[in-house]
Amino acid sequence: MYISESFIPILKNNPSEAKIKSHQLMLRVGMIKQSSSGIYSWLPLGLKVMKKIEQIVREEQNKIGAQEILMPTIQSSEIWKESGRYEDYGEEMLRIKDRQNREMLYGPTNEELVTDIFRSSVKSYKSLPQLLYHIQWKFRDEIRPRFGIMRCREFFMKDAYSFDINDEEALFSYNKFFLSYLKTFKRLDLVAIPMAADTGPIGGNLSHEFIILADTGESKIYTDKRIFEVNSDGSKLDKKSLNNLRNKFEKFYSVTDEKFNKEEFEKKVIKENRLITKGIEVGHIFYFGDKYSKPMNCSVDLPEGKKDFVKMGSYGIGVSRLVGAIIEAKYNETEEIMKWPISVSPYDISIIPIVNKNDKSTLEKAKRINTELEKNNIESLIDDTDENFSSKIKKMNLIGIPFQIIIGKQIDDDFIEFKELGKNSKKVKLSEIIKIIKKQKEKN
Numbered sequence: 001m002y003i004s005e006s007f008i009p010i011l012k013n014n015p016s017e018a019k020i021k022s023h024q025l026m027l028r029v030g031m032i033k034q035s036s037s038g039i040y041s042w043l044p045l046g047l048k049v050m051k052k053i054e055q056i057v058r059e060e061q062n063k064i065g066a067q068e069i070l071m072p073t074i075q076s077s078e079i080w081k082e083s084g085r086y087e088d089y090g091e092e093m094l095r096i097k098d099r100q101n102r103e104m105l106y107g108p109t110n111e112e113l114v115t116d117i118f119r120s121s122v123k124s125y126k127s128l129p130q131l132l133y134h135i136q137w138k139f140r141d142e143i144r145p146r147f148g149i150m151r152c153r154e155f156f157m158k159d160a161y162s163f164d165i166n167d168e169e170a171l172f173s174y175n176k177f178f179l180s181y182l183k184t185f186k187r188l189d190l191v192a193i194p195m196a197a198d199t200g201p202i203g204g205n206l207s208h209e210f211i212i213l214a215d216t217g218e219s220k221i222y223t224d225k226r227i228f229e230v231n232s233d234g235s236k237l238d239k240k241s242l243n244n245l246r247n248k249f250e251k252f253y254s255v256t257d258e259k260f261n262k263e264e265f266e267k268k269v270i271k272e273n274r275l276i277t278k279g280i281e282v283g284h285i286f287y288f289g290d291k292y293s294k295p296m297n298c299s300v301d302l303p304e305g306k307k308d309f310v311k312m313g314s315y316g317i318g319v320s321r322l323v324g325a326i327i328e329a330k331y332n333e334t335e336e337i338m339k340w341p342i343s344v345s346p347y348d349i350s351i352i353p354i355v356n357k358n359d360k361s362t363l364e365k366a367k368r369i370n371t372e373l374e375k376n377n378i379e380s381l382i383d384d385t386d387e388n389f390s391s392k393i394k395k396m397n398l399i400g401i402p403f404q405i406i407i408g409k410q411i412d413d414d415f416i417e418f419k420e421l422g423k424n425s426k427k428v429k430l431s432e433i434i435k436i437i438k439k440q441k442e443k444n
């Protein structure tokens with residue numbers, strides 16, 4: 001993509017309304033545009049990143065056998081009255097009336113709707129387990145929307161739901177998601193720690209929040225530092241491995257605010273290992289048994305002939321919040337450089353020719369390189385404007401594409417100036433550049 005043909009509305013200065021880095025940067029490089037309080041449009045650069053995150057989330061859901069569906073954003077109040085949450089949810093729920101005066105709402109989450117779908121077709125234990133997910137916009141009328149897309153009113157979420165015959169099987173499903181979350185965040189190059197959490201309005205008794213460390217996070221966390229060393233590589237999808245995996249994490253005290261107990265913390269964690277800090281919640285999983293299936297009368301026939309309410313869990317990932325969370329985690333404050341993980345970077349590489357009005361040879365070279373890269377499925381952003389070199393570099397450092405090719409006045413056909421953000425540049429052959437980038441992409 002050529003910058004001259006792109007829609008990347010870059011601002012000269014940091015917008016004053018933005019308080020944290022991710023919000024500033026996303027507005028600055030034109031990833032999003034606020035349309036009203038807590039509601040945003042996603043522009044090409046921002047959307048590209050979000051779509052890549054979405055795809056990674058999807059692939060990891062599919063790997064544990066979850067099936068994708070798509071439920072609507074607008075729901076009927078009827079099912080929420082059945083579960084009892086129509087009253088309980090309070091003002092965060094956006095309530096709407098249609099022309100027949102029917103009470104509708106913009107879905108803040110989907111436990112009721114998915115239970116309704118499930119109960120209308122599944123009648124027997126033989127069809128269990130079922131893991132269903134969708135990736136869809138949600139609306140919560142947050143009292144104080146802030147930090148851009150980190151806490152907004154309309155946001156993009158992956159939410160999954162599990163249906164099982166009994167507690168034991170349901171915990172197996174829970175643990176599958178536990179593993180799938182660790183893998184998802186790893187592919188996004190994030191260290192997300194599972195922490196025992198409160199269940200809030202979703203209800204139930206088992207829950208973990210997945211938190212990445214960041215000073216600008218809104219979750220206060222209390223943890224045993226050693227949890228950061230737990231390795232989840234190679235864990236398999238059977239009951240025993242998954243149980244072991246969760247035990248490995250749960251050995252270390254690690255909780256959010258609501259679950260914090262000072263006495264317990266000080267008893268279980270020696271002083272040197274205590275870490276009290278802040279983080280961003282990027283995912284949240286719950287096991288709540290028959291909390292919804294019971295009031296909604298969603299039961300299945302058991303092998304012995306009896307009936308029981310299906311046991312459910314739900315599993316969310318903040319897909320749009322992750323765009324901001326990755327910036328908070330990856331932005332280098334001292335060097336003022338953003339570096340996207342290649343797995344979600346809007347482009348794989350940027351090409352920066354020094355363009356002279358009378359001499360288009362550097363631009364010609366950029367085009368030739370781009371053609372080669374395209375053949376190898378490497379996507380580049382080419383700055384073909386006639387801005388001066390230092391402002392081009394500054395712009396690309398802000399956008400955060402992890403690799404750069406710089407084409408100066410002396411054109412050498414064999415060796416190209418190549419730079420990985422945050423490192424020194426070097427002269428290498430194009431074939432070498434292609435190899436490096438392909439290898440990085442394959443790792444994912």
Ligand code: ATP
Pocket residue numbers: 109140142149150151152153155157200281282283284316317318319320321
């Ligand atoms: P929070 O405590 O941040 O309000 P929550 O516990 O209400 O989150 P869940 O209902 O578990 O959130 O939703 C699943 C995920 O959706 C969260 O982990 C978070 O990443 C994301 N999310 C929740 N609320 C918002 C919001 N207002 N804006 C953006 N993302 C959100």
Ligand code: MG
Pocket residue numbers: none
């Ligand atoms: Mg919330």
